Each structure stands twice: as C-alpha cells, then as structure tokens.
Amino acid sequence: MYLNYSRGTINMTAMIQGWLECIRCKRKYDLTEVRYNCGCGGTLDLRRDLSTVDGRKLKRRWENRWGAKRGLYASGVWRYKELIFDCEEDYIVTRQEGNTRLYDAGKAGEYAGIKNFYLKHEGENPTGSFKDRGMTCGVTAARFYHASSVACASTGNTSASMASYAAVCGLKSVIFIPEGKIAYGKLAQALAFGGKTLQIKGNFDDAMALVQQVCSELNIYLVNSINPFRIEGQKAIGFEVLQQLDWKVPDWFVIPGGNLGNNSALSKGMRELYDLGIIAKIPRIAVIQAAGAAPLAAMWKTRAGYAPVKNPETIATAIKIGNPVSWEKSLRGVNWSHGVVETVTEQEIMDAKAMVDAAGIGAEPASCCSVAGAKKLADAGIITADETVVGILTGNILKDPDAVVGYHKNELRAMGIEGTYANAPIAIEATVEAVRKALSCSPCPQ
Ligand SMILES: Cc1ncc(COP(=O)(O)O)c(C=O)c1O
Numbered sequence: 001m002y003l004n005y006s007r008g009t010i011n012m013t014a015m016i017q018g019w020l021e022c023i024r025c026k027r028k029y030d031l032t033e034v035r036y037n038c039g040c041g042g043t044l045d046l047r048r049d050l051s052t053v054d055g056r057k058l059k060r061r062w063e064n065r066w067g068a069k070r071g072l073y074a075s076g077v078w079r080y081k082e083l084i085f086d087c088e089e090d091y092i093v094t095r096q097e098g099n100t101r102l103y104d105a106g107k108a109g110e111y112a113g114i115k116n117f118y119l120k121h122e123g124e125n126p127t128g129s130f131k132d133r134g135m136t137c138g139v140t141a142a143r144f145y146h147a148s149s150v151a152c153a154s155t156g157n158t159s160a161s162m163a164s165y166a167a168v169c170g171l172k173s174v175i176f177i178p179e180g181k182i183a184y185g186k187l188a189q190a191l192a193f194g195g196k197t198l199q200i201k202g203n204f205d206d207a208m209a210l211v212q213q214v215c216s217e218l219n220i221y222l223v224n225s226i227n228p229f230r231i232e233g234q235k236a237i238g239f240e241v242l243q244q245l246d247w248k249v250p251d252w253f254v255i256p257g258g259n260l261g262n263n264s265a266l267s268k269g270m271r272e273l274y275d276l277g278i279i280a281k282i283p284r285i286a287v288i289q290a291a292g293a294a295p296l297a298a299m300w301k302t303r304a305g306y307a308p309v310k311n312p313e314t315i316a317t318a319i320k321i322g323n324p325v326s327w328e329k330s331l332r333g334v335n336w337s338h339g340v341v342e343t344v345t346e347q348e349i350m351d352a353k354a355m356v357d358a359a360g361i362g363a364e365p366a367s368c369c370s371v372a373g374a375k376k377l378a379d380a381g382i383i384t385a386d387e388t389v390v391g392i393l394t395g396n397i398l399k400d401p402d403a404v405v406g407y408h409k410n411e412l413r414a415m416g417i418e419g420t421y422a423n424a425p426i427a428i429e430a431t432v433e434a435v436r437k438a439l440s441c442s443p444c445p446q
C-alpha cells in the first residue's frame with residue numbers, strides 16, 4: 001500500500017530522525033511514504049536511533065515538564081515527545097490528553113486478592129478512552145502527510161476519538177462501524193463530533209478489512225492502530241504510570257486485548273526505556289481477552305499458529321474482535337516481557353466491572369478485563385502476593401450504560417450473565433412509609 005498525498009511536500013526536517021521497519025522481515029521504509037504494512041504483510045514499527053539519546057538527560061527533561069500548565073507539555077503524550085513523534089509543533093493536534101489518574105484499586109484490589117494493585121484510568125482522557133493518546137499522534141501524522149480526511153474502523157472508542165481530533169483541526173473524518181454492535185455512548189460521540197458514520201453489514205473485522213481498502217483507493221489517511229504513529233502515542237500510558245510511581249517499575253501491567261495495539265504499544269515503550277537504561281527491568285505484561293474473542297490467547301495456550309476467530313462474541317463490545325491486526329506485535333511484546341495471555345468469561349468481566357464500579361472508580365466492560373484477568377492470575381498463583389500490579393482501565397463507565405443497567409437489573413441472563421453483585425433500582429409509591437420500608441428491607445423487592 002503506497003500513498004502520496006499531493007497537497008504540499010513533506011518537510012523531513014520536521015521529523016528529526018526515524019524510519020518504518022517491518023516487524024516480520026525487518027525491511028525499512030522511509031518516512032516520506034505513507035505506509036501501514038510491509039510488502040510481506042507484516043506490520044510496521046516507527047523506529048528511531050536510540051544510540052543518540054541520553055536516557056538520564058531525557059528522564060530529567062520529562063520530570064521538568066511534569067505539571068506544565070499550558071502548551072504542548074501539558075499533554076501527557078507530548079511530554080514524552082522525543083520517544084513519541086519528534087515532529088514540528090505546528091503539525092501537532094492535541095487536547096491535552098493523558099494526565100489520567102493512577103488509583104489505588106481499593107475494593108477491586110480486595111476482590112482480585114492483590115494488595116499492591118493500581119488502576120490507571122485511561123477513561124479519563126478527553127473523549128473517555130485511551131484512544132486519545134494514539135489519536136493525537138495519528139491525526140498529527142495525517143497533517144504531517146497533508147491528508148484532508150482520516151478514517152477508521154471502530155468498535156466505538158476509536159471513532160469517538162478520531163472524530164473529535166479531526167474536528168479540532170478541521171479534517172474530515174469517515175467512520176466504519178459494525179451495524180448495531182456499538183455502545184450508544186460511543187456512537188453518540190462520533191455523530192456529535194461530525195464524523196461521517198457508515199454502519200456496515202458485518203462485524204468489526206469486516207469493517208477493518210473494508211477501511212484498509214477504502215483508504216488505499218480513495219486516498220484517505222487511516223488512523224486505526226495498524227498505523228504506527230498511533231502506537232507511538234499509546235506508549236505514553238506506560239511512561240506516565242512510571243512517572244507517577246517515581247520510576248519504580250511495577251511487576252505487572254494487566255491490560256485488555258482487542259485489536260492488540262495498546263499492549264503492543266506498552267511493550268514497545270517499556271523496551272525502549274529499558275534499552276535507554278531508564279528502567280532496569282521490563283514489567284511483565286498480561287494481555288486479557290474475552291473468552292469469545294480470544295485468538296491471541298488460543299495461540300498462546302496451544303502454541304499453535306495464528307488463526308482468527310470467525311464470529312467473535314462478548315458483552316465487552318470494544319474488544320469483540322476476531323482478527324486483530326497487531327497480533328504479531330502483541331506476541332512480540334508478551335515474549336519481551338515474559339508476559340502471559342489469559343481469557344476471562346462474560347460473567348468474570350461483568351462481576352469484575354461491578355467491583356471496579358463499587359470501588360467508586362467505574363469503567364466500561366472491556367476495561368474490566370484487567371481486573372478480572374488480574375484476579376484469575378492471582379488465583380492461579382501467577383501473580384504473587386508481594387507483587388505490584390498496574391491494571392489499565394481503558395474506557396469510561398458512561399460509554400456503555402446499557403451493560404451497566406442490564407447487569408444491575410439482572411437482565412443479561414440471555415447472555416449467560418447473572419447480576420451477582422446487582423444493585424437494582426426499587427420502584428415504590430411516593431410516600432415516606434414506602435421509603436422507610438424500602439430502606440429497611442434487605443434484600444429489597446424489585
Ligand atoms: C475500552 C477499550 N478497551 C480495550 C480495547 C482494546 O484495545 P486494543 O484494540 O488496542 O487491543 C479497546 C479498543 O477498541 C477499547 O475501546
């Protein structure tokens with residue numbers, strides 16, 4: 001796939017150094033080309049020459065930027081610009097993304113049986129998901145390449161993020177979503193931010209295949225996580241966690257896996273910090289997939305070849321993906337970090353979500369794979385009692401209210417999900433007597 005946008009030439013001094021490199025055959029491509037794949041079909045990394053970077057100085061520089069009130073370094077992505085996308089500032093489209101909180105997991109930690117458990121809440125990004133960290137770079141790259149339109153296939157959060165960043169800088173955005181399979185909070189954002197939204201007949205994997213073809217034929221810039229610049233931005237989640245922990249490296253990161261871009265970014269970022277001597281060990285990465293959409297886990301457990309899942313199914317619609325584009329990068333990162341891949345059931349996802357929500361933190365279903373997966377790994381003794389664990393909560397609780405209300409009203413039985421920790425609303429007459437009765441009865445009638 002080769003594109004060359006005609007509106008203006010690419011100013012290569014705008015990018016200090018770097019090249020694209022196939023993770024499979026190691027072929028290199030110049031950054032003047034817009035590319036998402038190698039000729040061999042492998043995915044591409046954005047690489048830079050780390051031998052010219054002084055890790056100690058870089059860390060000091062990042063520390064000095066912490067707490068910037070305005071400007072580029074008020075972003076929790078561009079704070080780490082040197083290892084993200086070192087382009088001229090004029091191209092950069094930012095919403096001061098990142099800077100998300102790192103919570104003590106509280107009740108969710110007790111539930112998982114992990115004492116030192118933190119939850120990094122990426123749902124606190126401007127559009128409510130971690131996608132904003134990648135999207136600030138994806139849309140910046142679109143401007144760098146003089147594109148006038150951007151596109152993505154999406155289970156919802158990518159489209160919300162892309163439409164927002166495109167609106168900020170005046171690019172057109174085209175969204176491909178699977179018909180009827182996207183949480184309402186996300187669809188609402190995509191429409192509100194002005195994305196041209198095309199609901200296709202088929203699932204996310206069909207949409208992903210179509211958008212790649214469309215972008216190639218219609219000269220539209222693709223900002224799915226197959227885009228190497230997206231991955232660069234998402235590395236900042238890990239950088240920010242380390243900075244929040246005063247550079248004490250946790251033992252584990254536990255992260256949900258769908259299209260598998262986010263965990264690939266996390267491992268790439270950790271690897272680069274390690275190579276620069278900024279950290280002395282790479283934390284172990286546990287990728288958690290929903291059992292009904294788990295091609296990486298199947299491959300990991302059976303040590304067989306990669307095989308897509310044909311009809312992925314899960315209530316965690318954000319990760320309802322059967323043919324993840326970044327499976328190879330993801331596997332590479334799990335191996336680098338001596339990590340693991342695990343699955344969780346629908347019931348485990350929703351019960352873990354009830355606990356994250358009851359802890360007062362709240363997140364959307366896919367996010368809670370982190371807690372469900374951490375619990376499963378702790379129960380199995382893979383995560384041990386003295387280890388420090390960071391779970392990534394990828395999206396905001398408000399993204400998918402149907403799943404929340406369905407669980408608490410115990411209306412998800414058809415999907416095999418019981419409202420184990422349901423907190424159902426109680427219908428009563430508008431009288432003090434009825435209130436007294438409702439407050440004193442236990443359990444209350446529904
Ligand atoms: C809330 C949420 N969690 C997890 C994921 C999975 O991330 P990735 O596709 O990078 O594996 C997504 C992707 O859409 C998401 O929206």
Ligand SMILES: [Zn+2]
Binds near residue numbers: 023025027038042
């Ligand atoms: Zn290749």
